[in-house]
Amino acid sequence: xxxxxxxxxxxxxxxxxxxxxxxxxxxxxxxxxxxxxxxxxxxxxxxxxxxxx
Numbered sequence: 001x002x003x004x005x006x007x008x009x010x011x012x013x014x015x016x017x018x019x020x021x022x023x024x025x026x027x028x029x030x031x032x033x034x035x036x037x038x039x040x041x042x043x044x045x046x047x048x049x050x051x052x053x
Contacts, residue, residue, distance in 0.1 A: 005020055008020035008021075011023050011027075
């Protein structure tokens with residue numbers, strides 16, 4: 001999932017934060033970790049596909 005401002009706004013409402021910027025600031029490290037994990041998974045998938053050729 002790509003983290004968008006719309007997603008941050010929805011999450012902010014669910015968590016009771018005043019605005020999406022508060023949510024994004026608090027969870028920025030988690031967003032970065034999720035993106036890094038997704039990149040690692042993609043790299044593994046592409047490496048496996050390359051080996052199958």
